[in-house]
Amino acid sequence: MSLPSLQILSVSAVAVGLRHAVALYQKDTGIQCTVQYQTSTQMRGLDWQTPAWDLVITSQSLAMELSRHGALEPSTSVELGGVGVGMVVHESVELPPPKSASAFTQTLQAARTVVYNRASSGIYFEALFERLGLMSMMEHKTLRVIDGEALLKTIAQAPQDKTLVIGLGAVSEILEVQGWGIKLVGELPSEIQHVTAYQALATSQNAAKLEVQAFLKSLEDPRIKAILHTSGVRS
Numbered sequence: 001m002s003l004p005s006l007q008i009l010s011v012s013a014v015a016v017g018l019r020h021a022v023a024l025y026q027k028d029t030g031i032q033c034t035v036q037y038q039t040s041t042q043m044r045g046l047d048w049q050t051p052a053w054d055l056v057i058t059s060q061s062l063a064m065e066l067s068r069h070g071a072l073e074p075s076t077s078v079e080l081g082g083v084g085v086g087m088v089v090h091e092s093v094e095l096p097p098p099k100s101a102s103a104f105t106q107t108l109q110a111a112r113t114v115v116y117n118r119a120s121s122g123i124y125f126e127a128l129f130e131r132l133g134l135m136s137m138m139e140h141k142t143l144r145v146i147d148g149e150a151l152l153k154t155i156a157q158a159p160q161d162k163t164l165v166i167g168l169g170a171v172s173e174i175l176e177v178q179g180w181g182i183k184l185v186g187e188l189p190s191e192i193q194h195v196t197a198y199q200a201l202a203t204s205q206n207a208a209k210l211e212v213q214a215f216l217k218s219l220e221d222p223r224i225k226a227i228l229h230t231s232g233v234r235s
Contacts, residue, residue: 006215082197
């Protein structure tokens with residue numbers, strides 16, 4: 001008799017730690033895992049009446065929303081930690097990290113293009129620009145892309161000249177590919193920082209499965225916690 005398999009839906013912000021968790025789980029149990037990555041924003045538009053996944057890793061806010069609608073089982077929740085946002089540029093660019101909101105504003109003013117995604121962090125940046133009185137300026141230099149991967153590819157392909165192209169995104173996603181043509185300038189200062197908390201939960205119809213419970217427990221392994229921390233997911 002073949003072993004069951006696990007279907008996992010996850011945000012990419014925790015991909016580094018999740019890959020190690022999946023490898024550890026598969027080694028210990030022999031159960032194969034398939035992981036699909038989507039942004040939290042994309043997840044909202046999915047069919048949650050009959051979800052095709054055993055486990056979901058998403059933002060705390062969406063996890064609460066889906067739990068209220070009966071799609072996820074809140075009693076199975078495992079806290080993975082939070083991810084802040086930062087600034088990324090092409091590796092050829094020398095730029096000091098923003099130490100204050102005013103320094104952040106000055107950097108945006110100097111940029112030719114500012115790139116961010118259409119996911120939760122992108123929604124935050126638009127609210128931040130509004131708060132800082134920058135919306136009229138940003139209208140002429142903003143490039144919004146579908147997700148973190150598209151953002152980082154855009155920065156890696158930015159022209160290596162005197163025009164400044166800046167990306168704003170999740171620190172964990174930036175750290176994952178740092179050295180591939182991009183580099184993290186720094187996290188946003190605390191006064192304008194935004195941290196998204198992430199949780200792993202079983203879908204309600206699969207919460208009783210032993211293999212699902214075992215996988216959720218594996219996410220609390222100290223080795224996985226350490227990997228998550230070094231990849232930018234802070235407890």
